Amino acid sequence: MDRLIRVSTKEDIFPEYRETPIGKLVEYHNLRSSHDSYSKAQVLIGMCMDYRKNLRIPENFAYILRSGGGNLRYSEFKVSYCVALGGVKAIALLGHNNCGMVNLYSKKERFIKGLVENAGWNEKAAEEHFMNFAPMYELGNEIDFVISEAVRLKARYPKILVAPLFFNIEDNELYLIKK
Template sequence: MKPVRTAADIPRPLRRTPLARLLEFHNCGRPLLTYGKAELLICMCMDNRKQLRLPDNFAYILRTGGGNIRFSEFKISYIVAIGGVRHIVLIGHDNCGMVNLASKRRAFVSGLVKNAGWTRKRALEHFLAYAPLFEIDDEIDFVLAEARRLNHKYPGVKVLPMFYRMSDKKLYLIKPV
């Protein structure tokens, strides 16, 4: 992974794009500008430990478990078609709760029983029906595969995978651009 500490660390093909500005705002402390229209779609995990430093109106943000957008494609299409967005970033992160969901089965079921008032049977059926759809094996492999898939699906849109490290709260480029 490539750290981006200054604007000079941003690869040339990304410079002067909303993807570069995301890195500059979040990692480099670039002053926040005023935007009248979103330039970027950020797809990232719903994890509450991750907050990005962004100006208002700069980006649409789609947050889902594990950053899994497989069931959000209509929303993405809407943002591209109606919002006019031509750049998408997929952000994975370390210590993601959607990795190895099977190991969280007992806690998940117990939590729904205790917090939502569900029966154990209903909670277990819910887990068994949905966990396989949302579980990811590896955060980096997942975000790379999703970026490849979306670049193929939306050839006129630049889709870039990034990684958020919890330890320093910075965004990283996963592979050379």
């Protein structure tokens, strides 16, 4: 957590993000800046499907893709759509603390039991499902993952500003990440 930078004023925003959709996102969410009016999305936000996170942003400001851990590896066509047809010039990737995709293998038995009890799966099918997909979604560390995903997307979309950010579910604030 020592790599996280709290944003309490506009001056706390990294210079490379100021006056960009990334800076506006942080201003809207953390600083409660008044909402501008948008007719089209300015940014793509990739964030976790976790129900504990909700952003304070204006209508029409962002495309939002939610997936386990904010992992966009398997949503790349959607990312390309937002860039190619939506015209976004920035991508904000939001990792967060206490993510369920961290240390996923420790949840294997609960996952299998949950599919058996809640969805009516048989145990063998539930275990195969977990073993087939868990390697794709295991994050390791939230901060390291969001940084590596930002690097990957920046290489794939070199003209797009890509920013790794961190959502702290305890104070509901966005933090910048020192790389």
